[in-house]
Amino acid sequence: MTKKREVRIRVPLLTRVEGEGALDIAIRAGRIEQLHLRIFEPPRLFEKFLQGRGYQEVPDMVARICGICPVAYQMSAVQALERVFDVDPGDHIRAWRRLFYCGEWMQSHSLHIHLLAAPDFLGFDSVTAMAKRYPDEVRRGLRLQALGNDIIRLLGGRSVHPVGACAGGFHRLPAPDESCELLARLQAARDDAEALLAWTARLPLPDDDQDFVSVALRHPHEYPMNGGRLVSSAGLDIAIEDYPQHFTEFQVPWSTALHAGLHGEPYLVGPLARLNLNLDRLPRPVRQALDATGIDFPSRNLFHSIVARAAEILLALHDAIAILEQPPAHAPAAAAVSPRAGTGFGCTEAPRGILWHRYEVDAAGLIVEADIVPPTSQNQARIEQDLRQSLQHFGLDHDEQALRRRAETVIRNYDPCISCATHFLRLAVERR
Amino acid sequence: MTARPRIAVHKFSSCDGCQLAFLNAGEDLLTLDRLVDMVHFAEAGPVDEAAQVDIAFVEGSISTQADAERIRRVRERSGFLVTLGACATAGGLQALRNLADGAGWLAGVYAQPEYIDSLATATPIREHVRVDFELWGCPVNARQVLATVRALLFGVRPVADHQKVCMECKRRQAVCVLVTGRRPCLGPVTSSGCGALCPRFGRDCYGCFGPSESPNTDALGRRFEGLGLTPESIARRFLFINSHAEAFAEAGHKWMGKHDEKA
Numbered sequence: 001m002t003k004k005r006e007v008r009i010r011v012p013l014l015t016r017v018e019g020e021g022a023l024d025i026a027i028r029a030g031r032i033e034q035l036h037l038r039i040f041e042p043p044r045l046f047e048k049f050l051q052g053r054g055y056q057e058v059p060d061m062v063a064r065i066c067g068i069c070p071v072a073y074q075m076s077a078v079q080a081l082e083r084v085f086d087v088d089p090g091d092h093i094r095a096w097r098r099l100f101y102c103g104e105w106m107q108s109h110s111l112h113i114h115l116l117a118a119p120d121f122l123g124f125d126s127v128t129a130m131a132k133r134y135p136d137e138v139r140r141g142l143r144l145q146a147l148g149n150d151i152i153r154l155l156g157g158r159s160v161h162p163v164g165a166c167a168g169g170f171h172r173l174p175a176p177d178e179s180c181e182l183l184a185r186l187q188a189a190r191d192d193a194e195a196l197l198a199w200t201a202r203l204p205l206p207d208d209d210q211d212f213v214s215v216a217l218r219h220p221h222e223y224p225m226n227g228g229r230l231v232s233s234a235g236l237d238i239a240i241e242d243y244p245q246h247f248t249e250f251q252v253p254w255s256t257a258l259h260a261g262l263h264g265e266p267y268l269v270g271p272l273a274r275l276n277l278n279l280d281r282l283p284r285p286v287r288q289a290l291d292a293t294g295i296d297f298p299s300r301n302l303f304h305s306i307v308a309r310a311a312e313i314l315l316a317l318h319d320a321i322a323i324l325e326q327p328p329a330h331a332p333a334a335a336a337v338s339p340r341a342g343t344g345f346g347c348t349e350a351p352r353g354i355l356w357h358r359y360e361v362d363a364a365g366l367i368v369e370a371d372i373v374p375p376t377s378q379n380q381a382r383i384e385q386d387l388r389q390s391l392q393h394f395g396l397d398h399d400e401q402a403l404r405r406r407a408e409t410v411i412r413n414y415d416p417c418i419s420c421a422t423h424f425l426r427l428a429v430e431r432r
Numbered sequence: 433m434t435a436r437p438r439i440a441v442h443k444f445s446s447c448d449g450c451q452l453a454f455l456n457a458g459e460d461l462l463t464l465d466r467l468v469d470m471v472h473f474a475e476a477g478p479v480d481e482a483a484q485v486d487i488a489f490v491e492g493s494i495s496t497q498a499d500a501e502r503i504r505r506v507r508e509r510s511g512f513l514v515t516l517g518a519c520a521t522a523g524g525l526q527a528l529r530n531l532a533d534g535a536g537w538l539a540g541v542y543a544q545p546e547y548i549d550s551l552a553t554a555t556p557i558r559e560h561v562r563v564d565f566e567l568w569g570c571p572v573n574a575r576q577v578l579a580t581v582r583a584l585l586f587g588v589r590p591v592a593d594h595q596k597v598c599m600e601c602k603r604r605q606a607v608c609v610l611v612t613g614r615r616p617c618l619g620p621v622t623s624s625g626c627g628a629l630c631p632r633f634g635r636d637c638y639g640c641f642g643p644s645e646s647p648n649t650d651a652l653g654r655r656f657e658g659l660g661l662t663p664e665s666i667a668r669r670f671l672f673i674n675s676h677a678e679a680f681a682e683a684g685h686k687w688m689g690k691h692d693e694k695a
Contacts (some may be wrong), residue, residue: 041445042445042495042496042499044445044495044525044526044554045526045528045529046525048529048532049525049526049528049529053668054665054668057638057668057672060638060672060673061525061672064447064449064524064525064570064673065447066447066448066449067446067447067448067449067450067451067452067571068448068449068452070449107456111455111456115455115476119477125477125478126476126477126478127461127476127477128461128462128465128470128476128477129477131462131465138462139459142458142459142461142462143458145456145458146456146458149456157626157629157630157632157633158571158573158626158629159452159456160449160450160452160456160571161449161570161571161640163629163630163633163635164633166635171630171633171634171635172632172633172634172635333634417448
């Protein structure tokens with residue numbers, strides 16, 4: 001008897017969530033009878049707040065959806081708004097935006113690897129406990145995280161809810177001396193990033209081969225961040241505006257975040273999905289460092305996500321250095337924007353995966369309607385699918401503590417933006 | 433306070449960005465671990481919500497019945513309670529729902545609103561329990577948070593600073609964007625704390641750190657009108673990150689009223 005209910009709704013929805021989650025599993029006669037990743041973070045209704053706001057307010061507002069990946073929200077938003085207004089910000093703005101995004105990937109991935117995920121694999125409860133045994137590794141991670149924050153600060157003034165981005169470009173671009181100073185520190189961090197990648201590959205990661213569909217952006221030349229088509233490992237290849245024809249969002253009773261399906265099935269977004277689908281877009285030195293780990297990508301072991309994150313830190317550092325070595329033009333900081341009515345789509349690669357936005361705007365530049373689909377809600381169904389498979393594979397006869405620990409490890413491995421909550425996971429194992 | 437103070441960080445409805453003041457602190461995070469006993473901080477690992485603590489940091493606003501009950505339990509177990517950022521101190525961005533029909537919105541958004549435990553409002557911690565010290569900011573910054581911890585470790589009361597962003601602009605020799613750029617800057621009525629970031633980026637302050645000392649919102653609103661802003665867009669300026677903070681709420685409603693008169 002399964003209690004799983006799925007409620008399909010037609011309207012793409014509102015507020016997304018990171019925050020507090022819980023896990024309920026019921027096992028009967030050696031079978032998982034029920035498994036719910038419960039997200040109970042109260043909805044914050046951002047899509048409603050956006051209605052009636054001026055387009056200039058959008059980047060400041062959507063940043064507040066997530067303190068860990070505000071840049072991603074701003075980048076998907078400005079991309080969509082520029083499409084409504086038919087504005088081309090120019091190659092130099094595209095380069096500065098990539099740099100901005102590199103900062104967020106470095107910050108977010110370093111935070112996740114060291115503060116959230118690695119303690120699981122090494123048997124600690126927190127980074128501070130891990131730091132006592134692995135002080136050098138933790139400090140290396142904190143340095144890379146700080147560098148990522150410094151990149152965001154260069155273009156946004158502060159790393160949480162940065163103030164620099166706008167439709168058309170930036171409110172201000174860095175002065176040459178500011179970017180030179182940062183470049184020197186980025187160049188000095190190459191060894192750290194390479195050592196980190198090798199270290200993650202040596203972690204005692206569980207071996208768990210699974211079948212899943214990866215979804216990510218794919219760009220003609222670059223490793224995807226700020227543009228490209230949506231592709232999947234099952235052959236999907238669509239423009240971002242066609243997302244609603246293939247992906248559906250639906251409400252389940254146990255989550256305040258909407259679930260999503262690709263043609264009705266769970267799918268994976270995030271670092272491993274991106275890497276699996278874009279190996280040939282890695283710059284040569286990053287590809288070599290990845291190959292040197294001895295892990296075969298594309299990988300079907302979700303626990304290789306932490307290695308993918310480290311590879312993306314190295315990629316972000318590599319790209320940030322390349323951008324600053326040939327600094328893009330410092331002016332104009334933003335292309336002129338004249339509002340007009342229309343609908344625009346934006347999709348970029350947030351640290352946790354594709355972040356899709358749609359805005360309908362009126363002639364005065366006020367938002368009529370907004371849809372935002374964050375990566376974590378897209379991964380929920382995949383996380384539940386993974387939990388069923390990996391716990392079965394792990395062995396349901398393990399004691400409750402071992403089962404709980406493994407379940408938490410599986411969830412955290414996705415770096416859900418409910419990461420705080422998954423550290424506060426309440427697992428109720430019910431045996432009958 | 434005990435030799436090694438016990439600290440908790442609690443999360444309510446928020447974006448988690450203010451907790452990053454700790455998680456982005458780098459080496460200071462490891463130092464903090466030596467100075468205090470972090471007994472509850474879910475995002476960092478330790479979980480013991482029921483523990484008695486000397487200092488509790490609270491992020492986020494109250495928007496569910498369960499949270500309204502939880503904050504009362506947090507208060508009972510905490511010696512000194514500090515709000516961490518705009519959501520906890522003034523409701524935050526999600527307090528915009530207080531201006532509208534929150535329950536109706538939920539029904540419009542979720543097919544099955546009965547599954548959602550949500551109050552019609554998002555309110556600051558001080559509307560539910562006594563607060564000992566408030567840290568404003570969206571987000572707070574690491575210096576602010578660590579200075580508060582440091583002051584409390586020394587056994588002194590942290591100092592609240594509600595100088596205007598304008599003062600910070602003068603100190604940093606930032607060009608006034610209101611005077612020279614005719615931009616609707618909230619700096620004259622907003623507390624500094626960000627380092628006058630927006631004016632230094634050539635753009636108008638949008639009020640992250642909440643109302644300053646003696647904020648003359650009337651005069652500023654009229655100035656915005658002189659710049660050509662409509663009453664509705666002036667109201668939007670005040671009703672944004674800190675829409676539930678008294679001075680901004682009052683100014684926002686006043687201009688919203690003028691908008692309705694015209695309509």
